[in-house]
Amino acid sequence: MPCRGGGRPGPDGKDGDRARLAGRSGPRRTGAVRGPRGGAAGHRARLQTATVSRAPARLVQARVGSRLGMADRTSRTARRVFKRTVPGPLHDERSWAFHLGPGGRDLVLGIEWLREAFLLREPGYPSGITVPTIVDIPTGHVVTNGFERITLDLGSRWAAHQRDGAPDLCPERWRDEIEDVADKVYRDVNDGVYRCGFAGGRQAYDEAYRRLWERLDWLEERLAGRRYLVGDTVTEADVRLFPTLVRFDAVYHGHFTCNRQKLTELPALWACARDLFQTPGFGETIDFAQIKAHYYVVHHDINPTGTVPRGPDTRGWLSPHGREELGGNPFGDGTPPGPPPPSERVPPLGSTTVDV
Template identity: 65%
Template structure:
């Protein structure tokens, strides 16, 4: 894998069998409501921390969605790197002068080096940065969003959904684990397979899992039943990229998302739910994968398609019952400064 791809995906090839293996050694520090003595955590302070999360990245897109669903905009500011980056770091190309207006840096790498001058691993998003020190606190993407749902509750908006309900956590953890290993990471395992054998095995694993969620979603509106949870956020960010990128770029081409009735209806249902589709920028997504992964796409030509109008069509998922926010309410309109530049949704 190229060095660019390593920074893009947070993964590296294993040396055994040339299979794709994601480097999951993240900065383990957590942001918490209360910190015990000796715990590797810092106390949450509204306004002190900044979420750096590129719209192009599926792992970062999760954090953007959760922040919006829960109404954390006032407590946690948002910095948005551009969709492409060099081999060294994600960069703030979308900001005036190419500099993040709060952190004052061009490269996210500077915030990692402020934490550890010898930081040895990939410069990944999402990352939460302490604005008082300029240093990354954590880049543990899975824990970041679970903590948004639990540790940041004091700063949730009125009517925010419970994305990690206690009564469902045991089953949710199992579902999310399978979604992560087989689907979220499964598309990368196909795309960066180093041999025909490893690709074939990855392909079979991916579509076995997609068939599993297709069956699960045939009789229930959301992964955990009647309301959206963190499990849906995690599946959505892969589904929304599937036809636009993964089907072609990562050779996940048994079928398209639009050819799986339950999954396609489910994905449209979520896309049209406030907090999901309004965080998605298909142009940035395509630019990222087709430009940064130059080992897979040497000419860096970005496809014009696919036709995106289907995302706005009726899905009839309401016939399964349930409601996205349960007893809560949808988030309000996207703040103008945070509106996705190429959204296909109306204002």
């Protein structure tokens, strides 16, 4: 459940948490790195995220969650405790690489590959090396890579370190509905595009395709008359939907053969996606060039040539969406985050290449 935690199946149908350190140590481990001391520049924990890959649950969701709640540079407590870094868009059998950083390393942890932090925590760690991951800076050990727990813990266990005015993404009065909608989004949309892209045969593909488009049709109808998926503010449900929408035309439509329609051909979903993109804390986490570089270069079995497409044109993301007429306030009683620090700024829309 999105507001309470718990595992869900991955694209292979297995319990995703069993393949993650969070499943071995329990989600409370995320709260174990809240101390105010330690690490470079006084930071205690390092959140490894990326601008690419399987975003809903794993990447942009964690980055958006932290941008909405913890990234304001005026939050001195958060700055003492929490520091983020972003690997490059590529990985191989050795895991995510810090190949875009000076010297090809994470400058705080001193590692070239994210797997090094996993192996410090559990020598011989046999499962997937995934992001987002929280690493304890003093020890260099992975604390958790349980993506569903991380975003929730940023808003609960780490609440004491949030900036003033951080919004509540899972308010109690809407909690049951948020959990229900977010579960549907995760199962049929976030995972659904992957089930299409990596289907092992016609039957598996047809089933994944059917479920994906039935859910997208349901979302299109739901969003036709309301600005947000639940209530009148941005919630965890919107945060989970956004990363799949923002990647849909650039990657999932063609690369994963989810090609009944483009996002830009679905009026309510396209307007909703633009509304979120233009909301502080969302669009500033998106680097379309790195997104495309990751999917089209790393997935050799789907794209053997590694050719990265030049399109689509992304300038439409800044076009008027008209969703304000539906009412609501994205941050409720809270306030928007400030601009990201220079180290986390992404290229402007229209940038089409990335040095990989």
